[in-house]
Amino acid sequence: MPPVAPLVPRGNHGGRTRRRDDAVRRSRRDATGPVRRRRDYRTDGRLTTAGWRAALSDGRLLGQECADCGHVTAAPKAACARYGSRALETTELPEEGAVYSATRVEVAPEGFDAPYHVGVVTVGDGRVMARLENDAAVGETVAFRGSASTPEGPAPRFG
């Protein structure tokens, strides 16, 4: 794969500062009306797979945003996939997305009931593997509908 030119030069944090991010977070919180109880799904300040799954079980879809370059991932990572920064902040992902890919599973692994639909859904800047409630077409807009219980743990459900 050829190297991809960075959107912002290394060392330049794109004008983003912690103070600005805190202000954005405050204004988002103020704009949401009734305060939703905030659980901390992080361990040692980091979003882990266990925390991500716990949030999903509570009906929240979390991702991580790189404080250095703004790259968003829809699943917990140890470092930013773009430049390797470890300054990742937990963020709530949009609850509406577009189907990026989809497939119908006819022959299921042990413990799963076939047929079912899975796909990759683009949510904001991130992409998440999800259960699809129906035969969604690529490009179709779908909404986050909580978690689906699977033998391997909760999975995001879109439909």
Ligand SMILES: [Zn+2]
């Ligand atoms: Zn980054």
